[in-house]
Amino acid sequence: MSGQPLVACEGVTKLYRMGAHEVAAVRDVTLTIGAGEYVAVMGPSGSGKSTFMNLVGALDVPTVGTISIAGRALNELDGDALASLRNRTIGFVFQQFNLLSRTSALGNVMLPLDYSGLTRAEAEVRARATLVRVGLGERMSHGPSELSGGQQQRVAIARAIVNEPQILLADEPTGALDSATSEEIMTLFRELNRGGITVILITHEPDVAAHARRQIRFKDGRVVSDTGGA
C-alpha cells in the first residue's frame, strides 16, 4: 500500500446523547485503509462498527477527530461535496438491501446516476452493463418482490458499484441471506475486490470475515484487534 491511504481516521470519536448522559459509540479510533484492501469489521452488537461504517461512508460526522477519504478531509467538505463523494467515491450495500420496492431492478441500479449528470440513455446503458456484471442480466425489468434475497442483494451491489466507486461499504450484506447465497455474494465481493475496489464489510460471522485479508475487531467503540495495516 504505497502512497496516501484511501481511508484515514485520526482520533475519531462519535458521541450520542441518550437522555441526560452521552454515550460514545466510537472512541478514539485511529487507523488507515489502503486502496485495494479487503477489510472485515467485526464485533458484537453495539460495539460501534456500524457507526464507524457510517462515519467512513460520509453519512455521519464524528464528534471529535478527522476522517479523510481519498485525501479529502470530510470535515472540510460542504453538504454538496459530501453528496458527490457518496455518489462517486463510495458505494453502500445494506443488510436489508434498501431497494425501492415498486421500481424495477434496472430502475434501482439507475438511481445513483440520477445525481451524476448522465443522460437517461447513458445511465441505462451503464446500469444494464452493471447488472450483467453481477449476474442479473436476465431479470432487469423485475421488481424486488419478484427477486430472491440473493438476487435483491445483487441488485443492491450493482447499485453500489454502478458509478465505479473506489470504496465499497457493506453493512452485514449476508445477514439476511442463507449460507449458500451468502457464499455467492461473498464470491462476488472477492471478484469486485480483485477488480480494484476497496471492500470494507461489517459482519459478525467468522467464515464471512475469513474472506477478507484484514480483520478489524471492535468492542465498546474501540478497536481491540487489527490483523493488518497500521
Next chain:
Amino acid sequence: MKVGPHFRTALEALQLNLVRSMLTTLGVIIGVASLIVMVSIGAGAQSAIDKQIAALGSNMLQIQSGPGNMGGGRRDQVGSVQMLSDRDIRALRDQVPSIVAISGQINTTAPLVYGNANWTGRVEGVGAEYLEIRDWPIAAGRGLEPGDMTVGAKVAIVGQTVVRELFEGADPVGAELRIRNVPFTVVGVLEAKGQTGFGRDQDDVVLVPLAAARARLGARARSAPDAVGQIYVELGSSRDMLRAAEDIEAVLRARRQLSATDEAPFSIRNTAELIRTRTEAQATMAFLLGATSIISLIVGGIGIMNIMLVSVTERTREIGLRMAVGARKRDILIQFLIETVTLCVIGGLIGVAVGVGGSYLIAGFAEWPILLRADTVVLGITASVVVGVVFGLLPSRRAASLNPIDALRHE
C-alpha cells in the same frame, strides 16, 4: 440542475398513489374551475357594460327637469319658469366652453302610420346635434340638419324597430310617415343601437326636429313654449365631466337666481357615472367570487401540503437511500417540489377543463354573457403552479432537511 429525472420520479410517485393523488388535487380542481368561471362571468359582464358605455357615449351629460332626488312624489313643474328651455341651451353654449355639442329633447308617444301598417312608438323632438352627441350613426339617408330646425320642416328619422314594424322591406327613405295624423317625410334611418342598460329598446324611436315636435305634435306647454324635457351635452373629453357638470349647474342656478343651498329643479346625470356605479357593483361581485376561488385554492393547497407531508414521512427511507447514493439536499427539495407542482398543475388542467365547460353551461342555462379569454386559462394554470410552489415548500424542505442516517433507519 437537471429537472428531467426529478420530473420522471415525481410522475412515478404520483402514479403509485393515483387515487390519493386525484382526491388530493380536488381542492385545486375546484379552485381553478371556479376561478375560470368567475373570471369569465366577470369579463362577460364587463364587456356588456363597455358596450353600453360605448352605445351611450362616454362624454355625454344629460340634464333633466326635476330634482335629482327621484324618491317621493315628483312635483309637476310644467309651466313654471323652472323648466329647462331653449334659452338655457343658448346660455350653456355661450358660457360653458367645454361643451362641443348640445341639444334639447322632448319626448312623446304617438301613433305612427305608414300605408296600412300602424305602430305606437316613442317620438323624440331633438336638435341638429343630437345624433352627434349620442354617437349614433345613420344607416341610410341623412340625419337632422340645422336647416330642419324651422317650424315648417316635417322630416323624420326612424329607428330600426320602427322600420321593422312599419315598413316591412319597403325603403323608408322618402316615404310618408303619419305621426299623430301629421304627415312627415322620412329622410333617414338610424343604425341599430340595442337596449339601454335598463332594458328599453332604443331603436323603437322616431326623431323629428324640436320645432316640428312642438308645433305639429303638440309637445308644447302653453305657458312655456320653448321648454325641453332634457338637454343632452357632449363634452370635449370625458376628463372634463365633473368640472363641466359644476359649470352647467352654476349657469342654470344663476339663470334661476337660486342660491347654492336651494334645491335645484333639474338634475345632471352623467351616464358614464351611472354605468360606473353599476360597474362597481359588478366589481364587488367579481371580488367576492374571486375571493371564493382563492379560498378554495388555499384550502386545496393545504390539503396538498398535508398529503405531501404524509408522503415525506412514508418515504423517509427512500429519501435516506437517495441521500446515501449521492442526492444533495437540493435534489430532494426539487424532487418533492416538482412532485407537488405536478400534482397541482394536473389539478389545474382538470380545473381548466371543468371551468371552461362550466362557463359554457352557465352561459347556456343562465343566459349570462360570458367571455372566455386565453389569459384566463393561463391565469388558472399559473394559480395552480403558485399553489404547488407555496404549499410544496414546507414538505419539500422537511424532506431535504432529513439526516441520511436517521432517514435510513426510519421504519
